[in-house]
Amino acid sequence: MAKRQPGAFDTWELDAPQLQDRSAELWDHSYGPVARRLLTSATRCYASKGFQATTTRDISGGAGLSPAAMYVHFPSKEAILFEIARTAHVKALDDMRSPAQDDLVERIWHIVYRHVAWNARYHVAARVAQYELANLTPENYASIREIRRETNRVYRSIVADGVEDGVFVPIDIKRVVRGIIALAVDPVRWYRHSGTDSPEDLGEFYAGLALAMLTSTPPVPASRTEPSDPTQAGEPAR
Amino acid sequence: MAKRQPGAFDTWELDAPQLQDRSAELWDHSYGPVARRLLTSATRCYASKGFQATTTRDISGGAGLSPAAMYVHFPSKEAILFEIARTAHVKALDDMRSPAQDDLVERIWHIVYRHVAWNARYHVAARVAQYELANLTPENYASIREIRRETNRVYRSIVADGVEDGVFVPIDIKRVVRGIIALAVDPVRWYRHSGTDSPEDLGEFYAGLALAMLTSTPPVPASRTEPSDPTQAGEPAR
DNA sequence: GTCTATACGGCGATAGAC
DNA sequence: GTCTATCGCCGTATAGAC
Numbered sequence: 001m002a003k004r005q006p007g008a009f010d011t012w013e014l015d016a017p018q019l020q021d022r023s024a025e026l027w028d029h030s031y032g033p034v035a036r037r038l039l040t041s042a043t044r045c046y047a048s049k050g051f052q053a054t055t056t057r058d059i060s061g062g063a064g065l066s067p068a069a070m071y072v073h074f075p076s077k078e079a080i081l082f083e084i085a086r087t088a089h090v091k092a093l094d095d096m097r098s099p100a101q102d103d104l105v106e107r108i109w110h111i112v113y114r115h116v117a118w119n120a121r122y123h124v125a126a127r128v129a130q131y132e133l134a135n136l137t138p139e140n141y142a143s144i145r146e147i148r149r150e151t152n153r154v155y156r157s158i159v160a161d162g163v164e165d166g167v168f169v170p171i172d173i174k175r176v177v178r179g180i181i182a183l184a185v186d187p188v189r190w191y192r193h194s195g196t197d198s199p200e201d202l203g204e205f206y207a208g209l210a211l212a213m214l215t216s217t218p219p220v221p222a223s224r225t226e227p228s229d230p231t232q233a234g235e236p237a238r
Numbered sequence: 239m240a241k242r243q244p245g246a247f248d249t250w251e252l253d254a255p256q257l258q259d260r261s262a263e264l265w266d267h268s269y270g271p272v273a274r275r276l277l278t279s280a281t282r283c284y285a286s287k288g289f290q291a292t293t294t295r296d297i298s299g300g301a302g303l304s305p306a307a308m309y310v311h312f313p314s315k316e317a318i319l320f321e322i323a324r325t326a327h328v329k330a331l332d333d334m335r336s337p338a339q340d341d342l343v344e345r346i347w348h349i350v351y352r353h354v355a356w357n358a359r360y361h362v363a364a365r366v367a368q369y370e371l372a373n374l375t376p377e378n379y380a381s382i383r384e385i386r387r388e389t390n391r392v393y394r395s396i397v398a399d400g401v402e403d404g405v406f407v408p409i410d411i412k413r414v415v416r417g418i419i420a421l422a423v424d425p426v427r428w429y430r431h432s433g434t435d436s437p438e439d440l441g442e443f444y445a446g447l448a449l450a451m452l453t454s455t456p457p458v459p460a461s462r463t464e465p466s467d468p469t470q471a472g473e474p475a476r
Numbered sequence: 477g478t479c480t481a482t483a484c485g486g487c488g489a490t491a492g493a494c
Numbered sequence: 495g496t497c498t499a500t501c502g503c504c505g506t507a508t509a510g511a512c
Contacts, residue, residue: 052289105459145249186417211457
């Protein structure tokens with residue numbers, strides 16, 4: 001079987017996730033080395049196979065341990081997921097809000113730039129943090145949700161200021177911010193370190209897109225529009 | 239417990255997925271009524287709990303059958319997932335490319351508009367189609383991938399024409415298209431029919447964002463930029 | 477703190493009557 | 495084509511020795 005091409009246009013596979021994966025850098029050092037190895041192994045497993053398809057044997061085996069040893073460090077599979085998601089959300093938020101220029105164009109540019117670059121650099125952990133939330137307990141989900149809410153607030157306050165100042169065009173703030181975040185998060189789905197884009201390249205590109213959305217009033221097509229018909233006939237060939 | 243709020247800003251929960259869910263309209267009528275009920279039930283289960291967490295008992299029970307009866311209609315749980323993903327991808331593609339105006343601004347506007355509206359209207363099935371692909375066999379995944387590739391081509395050819403004509407600004411075509419599609423797909427994650435936005439409202443909004451990205455050269459911040467430092471010290475409070 | 481061994485439950489899928 | 499019953503397997507998590 002041929003290896004996946006770098007820069008594949010669209011993919012869900014994550015083979016050989018260990019390649020150039022930087023998740024090992026992320027974990028709090030209040031965890032000992034064995035616990036951190038477990039977190040790294042779990043991150044790779046969850047990212048490539050999903051939480052439910054990952055077994056405790058996968059996780060412990062990836063850290064060079066027996067399944068039973070895992071329970072000395074974490075009370076459950078879900079607790080490991082929570083710690084991964086919590087760490088990724090906190091670190092990404094922390095990273096993206098560090099610089100605080102005055103100019104609103106600079107501020108939004110930098111936030112998108114750093115958010116995207118972080119998501120690309122740590123795409124394995126970030127993917128778990130974005131796509132496995134449904135597997136958390138309600139309490140743990142609520143906790144992550146608070147961090148996500150804060151991320152939203154960071155974006156919204158800048159956009160709101162820009163709209164008020166007239167630096168940005170008048171626009172529905174919640175909706176654009178949701179759009180900008182959707183762009184910033186998308187790389188976790190397909191980014192690979194083996195491709196040609198560096199995390200920073202990508203951050204610059206998406207920051208430009210975000211600014212385009214905030215600073216231009218797009219042309220409105222004249223014909224708008226007979227609503228699309230969901231009951232249309234044409235069945236595809238089977 | 240309180241019900242989820244309409245228009246929740248960001249969510250992965252999908253409670254009571256049966257509410258106003260329109261997936262039942264989607265299935266090919268070469269399937270009999272029982273098979274279609276199974277597809278609808280499976281769509282709701284996969285969307286709310288994920289493929290791996292869904293049991294054959296969930297699916298069959300939701301269609302009013304015993305687990306064994308399912309196997310008369312489909313050979314496996316995975317075959318049902320494939321049929322859902324295939325149908326959603328084909329119908330969405332089919333819907334979005336039906337109108338064919340000459341004007342390139344109109345064309346991209348309509349494609350995004352219809353793509354977004356479709357994803358919102360059928361968000362339950364579309365969510366399964368977007369988020370459960372990792373659970374397909376390699377062969378079935380490859381088949382879906384072809385449809386996704388075609389979707390990409392549809393977008394790319396319009397954008398390429400527009401850039402060549404000078405209607406759109408010069409821009410990396412693959413990268414913007416990836417961004418536009420990321421925007422168009424994002425609603426499957428959070429859209430609810432109980433919210434205030436109609437699928438068409440949302441389509442108009444995102445079509446505007448896509449045009450903004452294609453028709454404006456955003457301001458470039460002067461200070462660009464000390465690369466973000468991933469090894470920064472500050473640990474979050476635990 | 478790590479191991480081996482295992483309890484216990486629930487999973488996907490099948491057998492065979494009707 | 496649907497049912498009841500069940501097989502065989504493998505999941506998470508625990509017991510208890512070292």
